[in-house]
Amino acid sequence: MLQTLVRTAGAVLCTAAVLAAVPAHAGDTPIVIRLYDMATGDESARGAAMRTASAAIASAGIAVSWLDCSRGGEAHPCRTVRNANDLVVRVMPSRGPAEQQQAAAAISSGDGEVQLGFTPIDPSGRGAVIATIYYDVVASVSRRTGIGAHELLGRAIAHEVGHLLLRAPGHGRSGLMRPLWTDEELMQSRPGDWIFSEADRRQVQAAARGSAPSTSVRATPAIDDSSEGEAAGR
Numbered sequence: 001m002l003q004t005l006v007r008t009a010g011a012v013l014c015t016a017a018v019l020a021a022v023p024a025h026a027g028d029t030p031i032v033i034r035l036y037d038m039a040t041g042d043e044s045a046r047g048a049a050m051r052t053a054s055a056a057i058a059s060a061g062i063a064v065s066w067l068d069c070s071r072g073g074e075a076h077p078c079r080t081v082r083n084a085n086d087l088v089v090r091v092m093p094s095r096g097p098a099e100q101q102q103a104a105a106a107i108s109s110g111d112g113e114v115q116l117g118f119t120p121i122d123p124s125g126r127g128a129v130i131a132t133i134y135y136d137v138v139a140s141v142s143r144r145t146g147i148g149a150h151e152l153l154g155r156a157i158a159h160e161v162g163h164l165l166l167r168a169p170g171h172g173r174s175g176l177m178r179p180l181w182t183d184e185e186l187m188q189s190r191p192g193d194w195i196f197s198e199a200d201r202r203q204v205q206a207a208a209r210g211s212a213p214s215t216s217v218r219a220t221p222a223i224d225d226s227s228e229g230e231a232a233g234r
């Protein structure tokens, strides 16, 4: 499997916006996300990350109902059968050895990119339901940029869930689904960087209605691969 390191970034909305409840609109499409946080052990931080992710995903017209399947979470342990349309987000403590070596090689070569998360996408647009976030990278980028770890985690979750909702590989040119998040962007507060672009919102809605994924509204992918990861660059 060819895996490509792509660059991602996250930035900051104001605290009030992040912590505010996310109102669901009547026309929003409901989805269920099962969250398995195997890294933080912090229920309140996890809650803040879920609210951040919900707010970002709501910009695509999608209303998230969370099942917190993490140890200590409200729904733990999630023993109910997963609905076919339910999505799964795993927050892993760290990357596997292969990914760590890849990241070390990228940094030593001056690239400076590391993956925040990983979402394998079936080019057919079917079957992809699991997104993975690497918390050691989230924590590292958080320390480097001063962005709250729960906020960065929420944005990373929203981006990876975005791939599942778009049901297509590749990235947009702007907004949440752009491939690279730089430290500079992370430290700025440009709300447009952390919501779905209009093109991506339309594509998410088309996919939610069950229509075939259209490439006409997608920007040219920066990375055109069947699998992809995210990184925060400098």
Ligand SMILES: [Zn+2]
Pocket (backbone or CB within 6 Å): 006, 159, 163, 171, 177, 178, 179, 228, 229, 230
């Ligand atoms: Zn991505």
